Amino acid sequence: MDSLEEKTLHTEKIFSGNVIDLQVDDVELPNGEKSKREIVKHPGAVAIIPFSADGEMYLVEQFRKPLEKTIIEIPAGKMEPGEDPLVTARRELEEETGFQSDDLTYLTSFYTSPGFANELLHVYVARDLRKMEQPLAQDADEFINLVKVTPEEAEQLIEQQLIHDAKTMYAMQYWKMQLLIEENE
């Protein structure tokens, strides 16, 4: 099988921001032709699926400027450079929900948009949640409402397109599968 690799001929740095950087690479394609690739660099992120003791899930409601609307997601946040994703998971869970967990387990990782971005998202499952007396404060520019939902309520939020992003849809499918497996046991 031939290599599909694209060689970088030149990188033009366009933008360096707080969350993302943007560059355009001139590349040589496998057939020797040339093309351009627009690339968003992101430090990576962590998301947490937080189950309550009574079998419900905690979600966060947040305005997302790129969508110009408020949606409901599992808690998540970006990693500091070089940070262990488990450390990010603990911090973001506490900041966004006010809970900590003694049972925070790694589930999976995926690239959110490999066509134009290198963002890698690590997903954890949190059980045995403990309410923190004085939880870590949210970031100064983050405004969040905590929401607790049953599987039926989550289903309605999907229909209403209030749950509408990849990581939360993945979490909802994971939840459904867990319930299906429990039912069959």
Add this chain to the structure above:
Amino acid sequence: MDSLEEKTLHTEKIFSGNVIDLQVDDVELPNGEKSKREIVKHPGAVAIIPFSADGEMYLVEQFRKPLEKTIIEIPAGKMEPGEDPLVTARRELEEETGFQSDDLTYLTSFYTSPGFANELLHVYVARDLRKMEQPLAQDADEFINLVKVTPEEAEQLIEQQLIHDAKTMYAMQYWKMQLLIEENE
């Protein structure tokens, strides 16, 4: 419940490309403070979960420059402005796999990275695939290997991090759930 909305005070256009545009918005936060939001604009995309008649799945192997590696994904492609996602789905399925489908059904949609991008991805399921005699050509700068996998092979590709992106992980979970439901019938 208070509004979480962020008002746009000013938009600075940074970059306009073939795939994405970038802008930075100055916003007024719900508490009256000010902040900046880095926003990638994307026309939206479509992905297809293509099942073969013998219960396997077709995937495409492709070099992803933002990741600097070759990964294996469900077929996908971006929408032309104003295009019906079903039209995109038919085109991308044929271009990337050489198949058409008489049973192409809408499954779901999700934002891939709502923190910094407005990309909305529509997911379709394709069954009853027909091999096209003279399929639509791939884009000039796209180089793709078609791969057909069993559920066990897909599982191995996930472990090897060759399947490693959100839409394909979602598709794999969907496949697992379908098999679980069939088993129980």
